[in-house]
Amino acid sequence: MSASKGFYRTVCRYLPTLMEMYKLDELTTIRTLQHNIKQKFYENKTVKDPNRINVMVHKADEELRLLLRMHKQRHHVITKYVVMHDPFATKAPPSGFLAQFYASN
Amino acid sequence: MESSRALARLWRLTGPTGLTQARAMLLGRPCWSQQQTQQQHNSFSSSSSSVPEESDEEKKMPDHMMSTIVNGKEVWVPKGSSVMQACDAAGVDIPRFCYHPKLSVAGNCRMCLVDLENERGMSPKPVASCAMPLAPGTTILTDTDRVKKAREGVMEFLLLNHPLDCPICDQGGECDLQDQAMHYGSDRGRFVGQKRTVVDKNLGPLVKTVMTRCIHCTRCVRYAKEVAGVEDLGVTGRGGASEIGTYVNKLMESELSGNVIDLCPVGALTSKPYAFTARQWELKPTESVDVSDALGCNIRVDSRGTEVLRILPRNNEEVNEDWISDKARFQYDGLQRQRLNVPMAKGAGSVLKPVKWEEALTAVAEAAEGVSGEDMAAYGGKLADCESLIALKDLANRLGCETVQCEDVGQGVPDADLRSTYLFNPTLSGVDAADVILMVGTNPRVEAPVLNARIRKAQLEGVPIGMLGEDVDLTYPTTHLGGAPPLSAKKNADFSLALDQARRPLVLVGANCDPAVMAEVEELFEKRRETIEDGWNPISVLHQSASTVGALDLGYGAAPKAVPEGKKLVFLLGADEIDVPEGAFVVYIGHHGDKGACRADVVLPAAAFTEKHATYVNTEGRPQHARRAIAPPGEARDDWKILRALSEVMGHALPYDDLRGVRSRLCEVSPTFERIDEAPQKATYLGPKHKKGKVGAKTVLRTTIENFYQTDVISRASLAMAKATQARANQ
Numbered sequence: 156m157s158a159s160k161g162f163y164r165t166v167c168r169y170l171p172t173l174m175e176m177y178k179l180d181e182l183t184t185i186r187t188l189q190h191n192i193k194q195k196f197y198e199n200k201t202v203k204d205p206n207r208i209n210v211m212v213h214k215a216d217e218e219l220r221l222l223l224r225m226h227k228q229r230h231h232v233i234t235k236y237v238v239m240h241d242p243f244a245t246k247a248p249p250s251g252f253l254a255q256f257y258a259s260n
Numbered sequence: 261m262e263s264s265r266a267l268a269r270l271w272r273l274t275g276p277t278g279l280t281q282a283r284a285m286l287l288g289r290p291c292w293s294q295q296q297t298q299q300q301h302n303s304f305s306s307s308s309s310s311v312p313e314e315s316d317e318e319k320k321m322p323d324h325m326m327s328t329i330v331n332g333k334e335v336w337v338p339k340g341s342s343v344m345q346a347c348d349a350a351g352v353d354i355p356r357f358c359y360h361p362k363l364s365v366a367g368n369c370r371m372c373l374v375d376l377e378n379e380r381g382m383s384p385k386p387v388a389s390c391a392m393p394l395a396p397g398t399t400i401l402t403d404t405d406r407v408k409k410a411r412e413g414v415m416e417f418l419l420l421n422h423p424l425d426c427p428i429c430d431q432g433g434e435c436d437l438q439d440q441a442m443h444y445g446s447d448r449g450r451f452v453g454q455k456r457t458v459v460d461k462n463l464g465p466l467v468k469t470v471m472t473r474c475i476h477c478t479r480c481v482r483y484a485k486e487v488a489g490v491e492d493l494g495v496t497g498r499g500g501a502s503e504i505g506t507y508v509n510k511l512m513e514s515e516l517s518g519n520v521i522d523l524c525p526v527g528a529l530t531s532k533p534y535a536f537t538a539r540q541w542e543l544k545p546t547e548s549v550d551v552s553d554a555l556g557c558n559i560r561v562d563s564r565g566t567e568v569l570r571i572l573p574r575n576n577e578e579v580n581e582d583w584i585s586d587k588a589r590f591q592y593d594g595l596q597r598q599r600l601n602v603p604m605a606k607g608a609g610s611v612l613k614p615v616k617w618e619e620a621l622t623a624v625a626e627a628a629e630g631v632s633g634e635d636m637a638a639y640g641g642k643l644a645d646c647e648s649l650i651a652l653k654d655l656a657n658r659l660g661c662e663t664v665q666c667e668d669v670g671q672g673v674p675d676a677d678l679r680s681t682y683l684f685n686p687t688l689s690g691v692d693a694a695d696v697i698l699m700v701g702t703n704p705r706v707e708a709p710v711l712n713a714r715i716r717k718a719q720l721e722g723v724p725i726g727m728l729g730e731d732v733d734l735t736y737p738t739t740h741l742g743g744a745p746p747l748s749a750k751k752n753a754d755f756s757l758a759l760d761q762a763r764r765p766l767v768l769v770g771a772n773c774d775p776a777v778m779a780e781v782e783e784l785f786e787k788r789r790e791t792i793e794d795g796w797n798p799i800s801v802l803h804q805s806a807s808t809v810g811a812l813d814l815g816y817g818a819a820p821k822a823v824p825e826g827k828k829l830v831f832l833l834g835a836d837e838i839d840v841p842e843g844a845f846v847v848y849i850g851h852h853g854d855k856g857a858c859r860a861d862v863v864l865p866a867a868a869f870t871e872k873h874a875t876y877v878n879t880e881g882r883p884q885h886a887r888r889a890i891a892p893p894g895e896a897r898d899d900w901k902i903l904r905a906l907s908e909v910m911g912h913a914l915p916y917d918d919l920r921g922v923r924s925r926l927c928e929v930s931p932t933f934e935r936i937d938e939a940p941q942k943a944t945y946l947g948p949k950h951k952k953g954k955v956g957a958k959t960v961l962r963t964t965i966e967n968f969y970q971t972d973v974i975s976r977a978s979l980a981m982a983k984a985t986q987a988r989a990n991q
């Protein structure tokens with residue numbers, strides 16, 4: 156079994172705990188969350204080099220530990236795994252002026 | 261005065277040693293105060309400190325000047341000056357309480373005592389310099405022991421009955437008495453016993469009184485009588501029992517009452533809304549212009565943190581002299597209320613909901629999709645600055661929309677291409693030069709109180725004032741000539757005669773007079789063109805809002821009362837007084853949640869005049885800059901930036917990204933904007949420009965302002981203005 160598959164299962168095992176810790180049941184179900192996580196894995200499906208895979212798994216593992224120790228806050232989890240996209244990203248990249256305008260006066 | 265203030269401030273910071281050093285510093289640099297006084301009295305000149313030879317002197321001296329010696333230094337002043345003016349010209353500081361350059365001389369505080377000397381020797385006693393005309397051959401001495409002792413004596417008497425209120429007094433830190441006491445006050449009192457107390461008077465919701473602090477300089481009394489034109493304030497009683505007040509319990513019925521706060525040298529008259537909010541040294545002053553009427557009065561905005569705490573007038577002899585109206589001074593609390601601080605868009609159920617800027621702008625862009633330029637309209641509001649007006653116009657034009665109009669532009673403007681048809685041509689200071697004034701359909705007392713004070717000054721100098729329109733009380737006598745033009749020469753023979761002979765007549769036309777009235781007014785001068793001085797244009801249009809002239813300069817037209825049917829997309833740039841039909845998609849860009857924002861589909865929060873760098877053109881065509889004193893609240897942005905961002909989201913990006921870019925675009929459109937703070941060259945009267953029409957025989961022209969205190973979104977949101985309205989109604 157490849158490292159990534161094994162790690163994916165570990166994550167799935169922790170999902171109920173995470174749901175409870177971050178009170179995600181107000182926002183999503185375990186199925187959609189699992190689906191979202193799966194998408195995250197698929198985003199990197201082109202990577203074949205085992206070394207790179209190992210590094211990525213290691214980083215993700217670290218992230219999981221942080222999540223389990225409550226070192227992240229709820230909104231981190233929500234933007235990263237529940238909503239998963241910036242709802243306000245405009246199609247064309249804004250000019251310097253527009254970016255500055257959105258940021259502040 | 262300035263330098264003594266500086267000293268007093270230093271005293272507070274460093275104590276007595278600092279003061280001695282500072283005094284040495286000041287004495288070592290006499291040119292400092294001299295420059296300042298020369299600015300104020302530029303007609304005075306002072307020669308170099310060494311006295312030139314007699315024969316030389318006589319050759320150079322112009323006829324209307326005379327020379328004198330102040331503390332060993334020669335100065336020239338115009339004949340008829342007072343001793344105090346000579347001292348000012350020499351840069352010598354004279355302490356004063358009752359003297360004010362804009363008021364008559366009272367000479368009752370005796371603080372300005374100096375010694376005079378002529379060929380017969382020293383004056384028998386020190387004289388009050390403000391009330392003493394300068395005689396030839398007199399030398400002035402201000403630093404003798406006798407003068408110092410005399411001033412100390414005056415100060416001791418003043419402090420005898422002055423309460424030890426400084427820690428709880430709003431004037432603390434900017435009090436003339438406090439400053440002078442640092443110079444001339446004793447460190448202990450010699451009098452024992454009860455101090456005198458006086459009952460406070462009620463002057464209404466704007467001016468707070470603590471009459472025990474009054475030092476009876478009578479500046480306020482003279483101001484009320486001479487400038488404001490209301491005989492409400494006066495002195496009652498004598499000696500120790502004299503009191504300043506409104507003889508009966510009564511408000512001060514003036515639109516200019518707030519100025520007594522600045523005039524009062526002590527804390528007897530202070531601002532009620534500002535009471536106990538800040539000390540003067542905590543405030544950050546920003547020089548700006550007022551937008552509550554079309555005069556563009558120069559103001560200083562004092563802010564602390566994110567709040568504007570007070571607004572004071574700034575001297576500009578050509579615009580507002582030393583005064584501002586109560587609305588300009590007290591409406592600032594409206595800047596805190598009813599503000600729009602997040603973008604909003606109508607979601608499901610047609611309720612405005614807070615959204616992100618991105619969403620709001622995209623919503624506008626989506627609504628504009630497929631709407632042709634003819635179905636769009638853009639309206640500027642009463643408080644719109646020129647930067648945002650030009651951005652709105654450029655955006656509208658890029659979208660193919662030609663309906664670009666401004667509310668509160670009078671119907672009497674025939675063609676905006678000729679600037680002199682809609683300006684106050686003789687300029688505001690030209691009022692002082694006018695020899696006859698005729699008012700047509702206007703009430704300057706509510707439309708521009710500061711201008712009214714200027715006209716009053718002219719009236720006091722004997723200029724006949726005629727009035728066509730509603731017969732209102734303007735605080736000075738006027739001749740009522742009828743409800744509307746034409747002026748019948750038979751009925752008003754005296755006034756017609758005055759008009760016939762006038763070289764510099766001035767006709768003040770209300771902005772809302774229709775073209776027929778304007779044509780009649782021009783007709784009046786058509787007959788008299790010969791007598792009018794070259795280069796003098798009598799037509800003075802008095803607009804009512806700060807944006808009007810700027811909008812006309814930038815090519816805006818007059819907006820109708822209601823948006824025409826069939827418009828699908830309407831931009832309102834702070835325009836609140838225009839009715840929008842059902843079915844139109846309304847984009848409101850503005851700073852207050854008033855009528856316009858209520859009706860809007862998308863609300864884009866903008867900055868008020870204290871929160872942005874902006875240009876306003878006043879009724880005489882003088883462009884002036886308002887500057888940012890505080891940051892706009894919440895998510896609000898500068899108006900022109902909103903329009904610039906919107907243009908990009910709509911796919912028609914405007915070509916300027918910064919303030920300099922917008923301003924150079926302004927200069928491109930109208931060269932007026934290159935000459936900031938300057939009134940335009942006086943335009944010669946070119947004859948009639950209006951088409952003749954019929955003025956109904958029964959017409960009575962009147963101003964459109966119902967309530968002076970509440971005319972725009974800021975003043976409508978202001979508590980102080982609401983209280984003032986109520987107090988006036990209950991009077």
Ligand code: SF4
Nearest residue numbers: 474475477478480524
């Ligand atoms: S109230 Fe102020 S301005 Fe008026 S007389 Fe007294 S000290 Fe002077």
Ligand code: FES
Nearest residue numbers: 358367369370390
């Ligand atoms: S200033 Fe001269 S007497 Fe008051």
